[in-house]
Amino acid sequence: MFIIPVGDRVNWKRPPVVTLLLILVNCFVFFFFQGSDEKNDEIAMQYYFSSDLPHWELTRYSEYLGNSGDTDESRQFNGMLAKKNRLALPLMERDVEFMRELQAGNIITEQESVYSSWKLQRSEYESRRSFTDRHVYQVDERDMLKAFVSAFMHGSFDHLFGNMLVLFLVGFMVESAIGKSLYALAYLVTIYTSILVYSLTAPGSSCLGASGAIAGVMGLYTVIFGFRKIDFFYSLGFYFDYVKAPTIALLPLWMGNELYQYFANDGARIAYMAHFGGLLGGAAMGVLYRMLRPAVIESHHQEAEIREMDKTAFQRGMDYLGEMEFKRALDIFKQLQAHHPHDANLTRLVFRAAKAEPASEDFHAAALKLLAAREMDATTSTQTHTIFQEYLNTAKPSPRLAPDLIAKLAKRFAGSGYCDDAEKLSGLLQRVAPQHIELPGVLLALARGHYREQRKEQFEATLHSLISKYPQSLEAEAAEGMLRVG
Secondary structure, rough: EEEEEOOOOOOOOOOHHHHHHHHHHHHHHHHHHHHHHHHHHHHHHHHHHHHHHHHHHHHHHHHHHHHOOOOOHHHHHHHHHHOOOOOOHHHHHHOOOHHHHOOOOOOOOOOOOHHHHHHHHHEEEHHHHHHHHOOEEOOOOOOHHHHHHHHHOOOOHHHHHHHHHHHHHHHHHHHHHHHHHHHHHHHHHHHHHHHHHHOOOOOOEEEEOOOOHHHHHHHHHHHHHHHEEEEEEEEOEEEEEEEEEHHHHHHHHHHHHHHHHHHHHOOOOOOOHHHHHHHHHHHHHHHHHHOHHHHHHHHHHHHHHHHHHHHHHHHHHHHHHHOHHHHHHHHHHHHHHHOOOOOOOHHHHHHOOOOOOOOOOOOOOHHHHHHOOOOHHHHHHHHHHHHHHHHHHHHHOOOOOOOOHHHHHHHHHHHHOHHHHHHHHHHHHHHHHOOOOHHHHHHHHHHHHHHHOOOOHHHHHHHHHHHHOOOOHHHHHHHHHHHHHO
């Protein structure tokens, strides 16, 4: 069974920094630290069997097995030893109790003459081992630093990809709801709650991967979002579909699935109880957060509901626009614009819908707002010019271009390859506001536009006009210099 939330979109104006950072760290560890594991393991293995360590350690492990009374395992190991099978080494290293005694100096003791040489060679061997072997969390060691590092390691690319996909889909929603600092703290706590539960149920084993911490994020998500309905993708075998349900309903489903998988797949290498522990820890923190900050959660949910309603209304407005129901579309886009006054896309949609009534205040207001907007790049420059032409040709009884806007547009068009329209606007500004303070600057910008388009006659004529009409201006001084150079 696989169930994952879908539908919510990342707000890239407020990006999920912690979630993205966690994904980057996991990927960095896998590709840059674990990427050389196979090569390093081979180097370490070659060193081990070229050293004195097999004579000192493998023979003692054979004695250790003989004394333990496990005749089958002892027979198997001694057979490997007799054939000089290199698999005898990982078999010894998987025995956590023996390795703990060995590394503590209880197998080869300080009283033995070989101790110093053994210690030196053992240290050299350990330094050559793969990153994963050196840092994977062993339950019986109870090393909290290794527990932390292991939570950023993965056994394969598929393992990494699956974990990071789920972390991204769920993590950004939790981060947006509770904030970056608390989200980072919650992630850290669930690393250890997942390890704790796993350790209680799998003594003598090892554990690595972000699954437990990510399960904690999932548990936190279900409690924080509570009874808010959201879309989920699910699959049962080869059957899959989408369903809308309260988020909290996922918690018992996820936890029940992990328990079922744990008991049904005894001996599987997947740490189901680490997932269960993460879910449990995340849910507990979610309950605590709800108790301490109920107003924050309520505010977040209200914002989400408004966004959902806006999305529905936007789609309805687009449908009306496609059906040429311009009045209905306009009413919807104006309502949305009241909530999002700085959304340029909504202003463009109001302009399109109001264009059916070119004498209306809505049409004039939307056009003037778009024309006055700050230019961002070549695309917005083209859009502004298109809107200008539409407004000029459509507006009734006539366009309402104020002198300041005329000057602004003239400069903008002169600098973006629309010199003909810039010249028309320059002439218009000279007629309606001959003393406008921006006129010298407009003429200079127009001259430069002509120069870029290699219109020598217009370039010189504009400069001469600027000098004759505004001889005392700084722009006139610049024009004289340009004529001398030209």
